[in-house]
Amino acid sequence: MNDLSTADAPPLPQHGDAMSRSSAAPRILQPAGWAKPKGYSNGMEARGRLVFVGGQVGWTAQGIFESRDLPGQVRQTLQNIVDILAEAGARPEHVTSMTWYLMDKRDYLARQKEIGAAYRDVMGRVFPPMAVVQVSGLIEDAALVEIQATAVVPD
Numbered sequence: 818m819n820d821l822s823t824a825d826a827p828p829l830p831q832h833g834d835a836m837s838r839s840s841a842a843p844r845i846l847q848p849a850g851w852a853k854p855k856g857y858s859n860g861m862e863a864r865g866r867l868v869f870v871g872g873q874v875g876w877t878a879q880g881i882f883e884s885r886d887l888p889g890q891v892r893q894t895l896q897n898i899v900d901i902l903a904e905a906g907a908r909p910e911h912v913t914s915m916t917w918y919l920m921d922k923r924d925y926l927a928r929q930k931e932i933g934a935a936y937r938d939v940m941g942r943v944f945p946p947m948a949v950v951q952v953s954g955l956i957e958d959a960a961l962v963e964i965q966a967t968a969v970v971p972d
Contacts, residue, residue, distance in 0.1 A: 843913050843945070843969060856933065857947040861913045863969035868905040870967070872918070873897040874960040882959040887924050888931035890961045895939040898966050909940040911968040915947045918963040922951040 846860030847853065875890025876882045878900075884890050899909060919925050925932065955963050 842910065854944075856936075857944050859946060861946055863911075863913050863971075865911075865969045865971040866905075868902060868907045868911070868968040868970060870898050870901050870965060872963040872965045873901070874955065874957050874963050876957070876960075882957075885959070885961075886928075887919075887921070887961045888928055888935050891932050891964075892935035892939060894962055894964050895936060898964060899939060902966075902968055905968075905970065907968045907970045909943045911970050912940070912943060912945045912966050913969050914945055914967040916965045917947065917949040918952045918955065918965075919949060920952065920955060920961050924961070925949070925951075 843861045843863035845858045846862060848859070851859065873894050874882075874897075875884060875893040876897075877893065878897075882890070884893060898912075902908060902911065955961075
């Protein structure tokens with residue numbers, strides 16, 4: 818994930834900082850000397866209640882794909898994740914890991930600015946560890962992206 822810039826993100830605790838049991842924010846793990854990633858974290862530590870969000874696609878709550886383009890489907894997919902998190906009392910800042918499954922890597926790379934804007938609009942400036950994988954197909958034929966997420970809600 819390249820264009821999800823963390824330049825304006827508030828500082829999160831980094832490697833070496835103490836993490837108290839009451840800490841509301843996960844701690845980013847950034848080994849000394851490593852280049853800072855843009856739009857994701859290399860690792861994260863968190864304590865609390867786990868929330869697992871199964872793979873979501875870019876359809877509405879009624880199962881309708883209103884968007885046929887990748888940025889639109891990313892926006893809806895992320896909104897679906899936020900809605901599911903809310904059911905567990907979780908918010909985007911509790912997300913500690915995401916896996917993105919894409920149908921078209923070239924489309925993703927060509928539309929990073931739009932995808933990054935959609936991401937920030939829905940998730941804010943939260944950049945957990947992420948993996949992005951191109952796949953040969955998704956179960957829903959109209960889906961261009963599927964995203965799975967894990968969150969940790971502090972105790």
